[in-house]
Amino acid sequence: MLPILFLFLLFSSTPFLSNAADFCVGDLTLPEGPAGYPCKKPAAVTVNDFVFTGFEKAGNTSNIIKAAVSPAFTTQFPAVNGLGISIARLDLAINAGDCNAVAIVSFSSPSPGLQITTIALFGSKNFPSSIIEKTTFLDDAQVKKLKGVLGGTG
Template sequence: MANQFVLVWSLLLTALTVCCLTSASDPSPLQDFCVADSNSQGFLAVKMNGFACKNPTTVRANDFSFSGLHIPGNTANAVGSAVTSATVTQIPGLNTLGISMVRVDYAPWGINPPHTHPRGTEILTVIKGTLEVGFVTSNPDNRLISKILRKGDVFVFPIGLIHFQRNVGHGNAVAIAALSSQNPGVITVANSVFGSKPDISADILAKAFQLDESIVRKLQWTF
């Protein structure tokens, strides 16, 4: 009797574990595709977790394609880089498929500043030039893991971790990155901290970054 009780209890725990693991992962699509309907109320202003599906009988090849990643981005800006996205916003057919990609252009010594993708892991391939790349592990270690990449090299940035790229070559650089989300999002650290609307109180940031409040206010004005 005791052995039967242990067996039943073990099976129950196993079932609960499987249920928990299943509910913690993204569900598989229940149909071939769910092209985002640009005429639906929530499109481009995410009011639900994903977008409503377009009538499959009206779906066309253009819903699954995008032209533009061959065009260099304009790097004439403060950071010297430009990102051209191919997410669900540009390709409605990506809806529910959990993948997207970007092209990143870098001027000489341009950077893609420290940022995170809250909903996607990134895998980056250098197409042209030489990049210094890296990410920082979470607290309490905050360990920097970085590497110099050249044409054809690949690097992975785990989901949610702060990461960056810098062009350390003599000419322009180009990278293509894929992300494990149709809409991975991006949080640029400096913009978010010093450019929030409304501003985070200067005394909070001064204490957090161990800076004088006048410097914080100058940074807030800049961003």
């Protein structure tokens, strides 16, 4: 009798799925916390919160690295708030073929960082050329040339 009473009390006091949300559109007017933005009130959510048009046009690839990123992170697309994911369009204007390459990339983070290795190595201030030479197998003249193009010193 006691085990049955215990199970009855256990299951009747446990609010199963009470904290589960079908969606959590981020309220960008409030400060971001460790778990993302607070959710908008369901009455304030519209269809447009779930529409993202940032991938329609190619990004501007007329820069030094010939690439552009069009992010759909929480700040650009609040509907992914709370999902722990984000997505981006990557446009590449490489010298191969007669058209630009496009990639859709996904991240397992709502606000991932982006690090461009070439700029991090050759565009940094006071990063020793000797270390770059050893890790990239480039000679000193090439390292200095790339640092000159990307604004690095050291």
